[in-house]
Amino acid sequence: MGPALEVGPAVTRALLLCMLLVTASMPASAVTYAIVAAGLGGEAEYEEQFRRQATSLSEAIAHLDEEAQVMLLIGSQAQSAALRRELQSIADKAQPADRLILMLVGHGSYDGEEYRFNVPGPDLIASDLSAQLNRIGAGEQLIVIAGSASGGAMNRLQRPGRVVITATKSGSERNATRFAEYWVRALTTAEADVDKDEWVTIKEAFDYAERKVADAYKSSAALATEHARIQETGGARAERIPIARLGKGRSMPTDPELRGLFAERLRIEREVDAVKARNAADAKAAADKTAEDRYYDDIEKVLVELARTQVRIDARQAVLDRTEGKPRS
């Protein structure tokens, strides 16, 4: 066993809270626009599955951001024309500070040139989708296509500021995929929340779903017929962008004492990352017991401080909840 060398999870939360601190002092104009669509299932089993998955995803997004404008397209509503209308509507409104989330769950196909997402009526073609998406000015975009052959759309959809996730690595992985099942689980349970900060980032969700898919094929001793991909382009950082909020997940407090404690917590989180980063560098230089002991002493100090700060945060929050007559979490 050795000291954990990962750097970053605390940064995620730190940056998130930074974002919230910053936005709390500006007009609350940043909006999350989301569209979740379930494609044509073909068989009753797939119809039901895609419907259920799309519904769960839309609910997760709604829980992520209570102000989010979430459009769920299922069954006969999930036609290319409807999707086009919704995207155009978003294009008319979205600002650079806004966020766009598009999730498609269903079968797809690829003819060597174009990826097609199967919907009632004419299929949704990747090049058309790309053109529509490119008209949307939201600065942060997440596109997820959870279905067969979806990797065929990757190249068309890449753009600066956009994270694209496909269930397959290319258009030639044509079998029905399991990715959506685990993607949904990532966004609706705590299983993907590796750093236990009650937020699931895009990276956490993707890593979880990818691993679960691989494990599922391994446990049936079957050859994996799907390999999910994630592409982050020009500044988009999947490990920093939250995609799901677990539990109650508090928004930025207005109480000054609590805000002060949050800021304090942020500072300590940065120190945790600093200690880990130093250890990573030290470990390369001299992998000896003394360095290891020193690391554990240093990390313990900051983690204890963090824990104590959390106790104060929880205590202050309990007081505020009692005052406001809210049930304690």
Added chain:
Amino acid sequence: MKTAATACFAVLALSYVGQTCAASIDYDPARSILLRNCDERLWRGKEEDARSCYTQILGSVTDYHVRAEAAWALGDLRAANTLFREAARYKGDQSQVHVRWGRLYLETHQDAEALKLFREALKVNANDAQGKLAIAQVMADRFDSQARALAEEVLKQDANLVEAQLLVARMSLEEGLLDEAEPAIERALTLSEKGKFPPLEAYALQAALELLRGGSNAGARAQRGIDKALAYNAHYGGGYELLGHFEMIRRRYRESIVWLQRALEVEPERASARAELGANLLRMGLIEQGQQQLAKAYETDPYSVITVNSLRLLDRFEEYDFGSVDNIALRLHRKEAEVLRPYAMQLTRDSIAAFSKRYGFALQEPVTIEFYPDHNDFAVRVAGLPGIGLLGVTFGYLVAMDSPSGRATGDFHWGSTLWHEMAHVFTLEATDHRVPRWLSEGISVFEEWRTGPTPGVVVPPEAIQAFKEGKFLKVVDLDAGFIRPRYPNQVQISYMQAGLTCLFIEQHFGFEKLVALLKQYEKETTVAAAVKDTFKVSPEEFDKLFTEFVKQRYAKLLPRLDDWETLRSKADEALAESKWQEALEPAREAIDLYPEYVNDGSPYLMLARAQAGLKQADAQIETLRAYCRAGGWDPAALRELGSLLQERGNTQEAIDVWLAVNYSDPLQSESHLLVGEQLLAVERAGDAEREYRVLLALDSHDKAVAHFGMARALRMQGNRAESRRHLLDALAIAPHYKPAQQLLLQTIEERASHE
């Protein structure tokens, strides 16, 4: 005869090669007299003379076939191949050319190509005895049951064919039919003399017959047969090699090694003997020596796929951990070593304790268990052993088996396989490998049923159907069911018959009599004699009693096997439509008819599913308990049972059920996490620590919970220092992990109060 034939080739080069080898003997009466002149010198071990003779043929004879044979005898295989091709072009209407060309491919282990040529020969002449004989040879090498029928067909055509007599004799010896082998060998000897063929292979079979007859001076009698062959040709290693072969198929690897070493003393270039020696050394766990012999064998015969594959596998041993504790050595692939080690070690210890007591034998050497995640690697490890099941193999103190990671979840119960193989270790070593195949397999199956991790007699319907159809063998013939099966799945049926035989012995005569039967094989004996001495009944009487036992045991089921299938289908159809109530009765009736059936589509699981649909949780629990008692082990069913038990507060039983799943499906992170938490809750800290270590080794997605679990388990055992590190590791990954934060603060307070 492939095993007695020389496979000693000089390294193939583009040009002519320098060393004559003792090519396999061509017994075809139609062989060219020119070649026979040279052959006779070679058969007598006069290599230089033979060499000159063949060289002269190459230089003077125009017949492509004859020249091909000469080139072959000189070791120039490429030239031989080219010349055969030319011969086939000009003499394609002569089946002999195709047959001999095919024999060249056989010598270079290219059986598929060889078979094509033999079939071409039969297209030219459907009655070509040599062509049929060559095909029979290939089948015999594969222990294909059709080999004998084909060889006998050839003998009907021409009873004077030496090679056919030799082949039938050898097959008889392999099946333990010594009385049938002897006259065939005698005929072969007589015909060899008449046809002026060398008696070498016949002498070798005589030696093998004496060896297999057993007795205190079997080795000496066998040596006399070898001496006769060596008197004919002092460099003939084939006799010793054949003895090595027969010892190998009797699993007597130490003895096989001795004979093979002697083969190489008289004929150092005999690559087939060297390859077999290498393989046997590997089976004894002597990896370095085995590797050396295989590498040398490869130099002289680079065509042997077995040699090449074995060497490649040995190269891959670098990817494995090898270590031992308490006389148990485990070879585990690095990627799963820490996951499997605790369970494999524990189960091996348990099996040693159980079998030492039950069979009154203490292991004399450390035991090695090897787990192969890649089934192909496992197959290479055991290649060459006939009629062996594909999950595990025991060579004595060495066990090789599939790892659970190499198969789909629920495909096999690796714990039972290990238990089965460990029983083989005892039955083999307690009898110095004399135990007959059927009894060793029977005891292994029996012990799975009685003492293994999934106790319960499990006999599949195919075996019961086989009994009904009168396909069970007499006890004196049961080995043949394993070694040369005569119908598809006879090997599997024979396993069950052998297990039932041991169960019968336990129930009719008492377990101590089963032990007594095994102990009969501490000396050389026959099945008939051992049965008589142990049970005081003739083998025929034994068979009668056994048949009655099976009839009684399955009295309800035997006349209603078809009904049982119908009931299962009924239940299955009802379940498919979620008609839970309708499924109950047929499922119950099916269980009542055949309570032993716990395999795929078990009525127990059907009943449990129906009860789950009707929300009859208590009934569902009872059904799943009954399923486990009957030997059922489906991981999903056991996990479900565990959850149900826990919901009812029956935590200890739930834990035991979940822990049992590790012996079928140890690779699910969620399982180890779940049971780890439960073990902590009941303060079984040592067991909990094991589960969390395995969880860490699985490199699961959520390492923070694994570290946190370790921290708590270690803390419970008073190991504060290591507990602290795991706790800090957990928080380093997940700084906001509240339960871990709370434990950290508690730890700090405790430390402060002690200071």
